[in-house]
Amino acid sequence: MHHSISSLTRNGDALSAVWAGGERTDLPYLWLRDNCGCAECRVVQTTEKRFHLFRVDKDLKPTQATLECAGSADEAISIAWPDGHRTRYLSSEIRGLLNRPGFDLRYWGGGFQPRRFDYQRFLARDRAAAELIDEFLQTGVCVLVDAPTEPDSSEQLAARLGPVREVLFERIHNVMVDPKGYNIAHTGLAVAPHNDFTSYTWPPSVQALHMLVNEVEGGESIVVDGFGLLDGLRSDYPDKFDALCAVPVPFRIFSERYEVYAANPMVELDSAGEVRLMRFNTAQMQAVPLSEPRLSDFYDAYHELSRRVNDVGAQVTFRLEGGQVLLCAGHRVLHGRTALRSNGRRHLQDAYFEHDNVRTHLRWLHLSGRI
Ligand SMILES: [Fe+2]
Ligand SMILES: [Zn+2]
Structure with a gap:
């Protein structure tokens, strides 16, 4: 040119x-x-x-x-x-050097279906990897199919997604019904859309939810485009949106051995004023201190956000089978599941990665001439 x-x-x-x-x-x-x-x-x-x-x-x-x-x-x-x-x-x-590099976000609602990609091709073929990452950067979600069902095999994803982002509790988190579990996901209850580890100031920015086996009724997976919801809320109610950006909210997850606690606003903006991080986790949210001067503004805004997140019209629901991996942009996409309706084997493993590593893997594939 x-x-x-x-x-x-x-x-x-x-x-x-x-x-x-x-x-x-x-x-x-x-x-x-x-x-x-x-x-x-x-x-x-x-x-x-x-x-x-x-x-x-x-x-x-x-x-x-x-x-x-x-x-x-x-x-x-x-x-x-x-x-x-x-x-x-x-x-x-x-x-x-005129413009800063970026990618366009594509918001989606309840009618969306995450694109499905073959697990082995994603790992083995650069072009397939680039296609997946491109989709992931835009929509924040996709599903890998024909994945292994051996425990901890999501470690293999590090070849494309970068090193596992470790957090307290477990390097690869096991999610199954466990009467001693420390988290709502260890019960048979429905888990409303949320993102994980909002109790870190920097929550994991990519999450791989790897289903190893799923033989129960119910327990359908749910995803919600948090950034899409916030975009709508911001244009409908700018003041409510501001309150969500301003008021620190404490989140806490704990077991007998570990605790992670941090207080940060539910919405964080980048220097261009665009949403870069959402923290939404009702189960792990703690009381906002009564001394907070914008407490009633916050509750007005949080009520609206809670209503939108839990509106079934905004939710994409599907069944994640054994040997499938749901990949979510952790700062953007909320995930959840419906209640389990029968006993049976259901074992999900969560591994976390970092969005910068995924984004730059695509850049590296281009710069190195591999694609
Ligand atoms: Fe979760
Ligand atoms: Zn010079």
Whole structure:
């Protein structure tokens, strides 16, 4: 693709580049100096940065900036600095640095069916892995089928999802009916949609729910798009949404041996104001202190959120069979199950991973030329 810059102007603190299509990009002088890619400014072996910004004046300006032809499909910006250092950028490089990388989220409701992928192909074939991860980044959920049924075999997923994120209790969590269990999932009760380990300040951001055997009636799996719900709530009731972002809520999970406790708002935003993390776990929620000044605002908002999460119209319900893995983006997608209606063998294992590792695996597949 041709990324042509047609003119360059030196302004007070930035170069202004005008592209062939007429759009303008300002290139601040400190940015241009800071990102210099020359062998003096980089560790040649690794491409890491060696240049430190404090070494130049904060009002740094180039002594010269020119646009040169750099082959048939590119131009170069060539800059001379007061200390004699020179920096060069291809216009295609500048084009690649215009926007921060991202991916589009696709919200879904009760009519959605998570896409199903073959477990062995996901592990063995780069292209199949990329397809799954791409879907997972957009929707936050998918199902792996024809997976093994041996305990702890979800360790194999680390080859694609990155290392297991360990938490207290167990490295791979066993979920089955257990009269001594410390968690509602160890009973036969219905488990309303929630995400796990909201009691950590950084909850696990990917969860693999691996069904080893499922011979009971009931116990249907439920997933809810938490980000989709919050998007609707935010546009319907901005004030309620703000209260969910502002009021810290304590969560606690504990057994005879362990305890995890932390208080954080149910909704966390990133620096662009987009939701990046939801904490919703009714069973493990603790009392918000009475000294909280926005307590009644919070309850007004929490009531609305609780109603939306538990609305069957927002829930996708399906049966997870033995040898299937439900993969959820832990900060976004809530999971639950209906009540167990019969006795019988049912053994689920939860393994946690980190979303950054999954996302960057896809990036690595692209950059390394594997796909
Ligand atoms: Fe859970
Ligand atoms: Zn340099």
